[in-house]
Amino acid sequence: MPVDYKLYPEDWKTRIRPDILERAHHHCEFCGVANYWPHPETGSRVVLTIAHLDQDITHNDYKNLAALCQCCHNRHDAPFRALHRYQNRLKKLKQRGQLRIF
Numbered sequence: 001m002p003v004d005y006k007l008y009p010e011d012w013k014t015r016i017r018p019d020i021l022e023r024a025h026h027h028c029e030f031c032g033v034a035n036y037w038p039h040p041e042t043g044s045r046v047v048l049t050i051a052h053l054d055q056d057i058t059h060n061d062y063k064n065l066a067a068l069c070q071c072c073h074n075r076h077d078a079p080f081r082a083l084h085r086y087q088n089r090l091k092k093l094k095q096r097g098q099l100r101i102f
Contacts (some may be wrong), residue, residue: 007057016060020050022069030076033069041071049073055080 005012028042033039035048051068052059053076068076086098 020065020067028069029066030072
């Protein structure tokens with residue numbers, strides 16, 4: 001999903017992101033793969049992203065941010081995306097007046 005940088009602080013690209021990458025020595029903070037190298041599992045070129053560990057893009061405390069490869073970022077976000085999909089399905093059912101049976 002593309003990033004909407006309008007939702008991020010002005011200094012995201014110029015200060016925050018570079019600071020987090022430097023802190024991580026340009027390696028994924030979960031699996032250790034280096035930025036711009038082939039990923040050992042997928043073989044694709046790694047481009048580190050900065051993850052909000054609590055999923056709140058307004059919470060930009062450095063303790064809440066981690067430099068992650070795409071693979072680790074997706075694994076970290078997967079439970080949150082699943083919960084969000086579930087909540088959206090329930091919301092749609094309620095809007096249609098349908099009750100959950102199970």
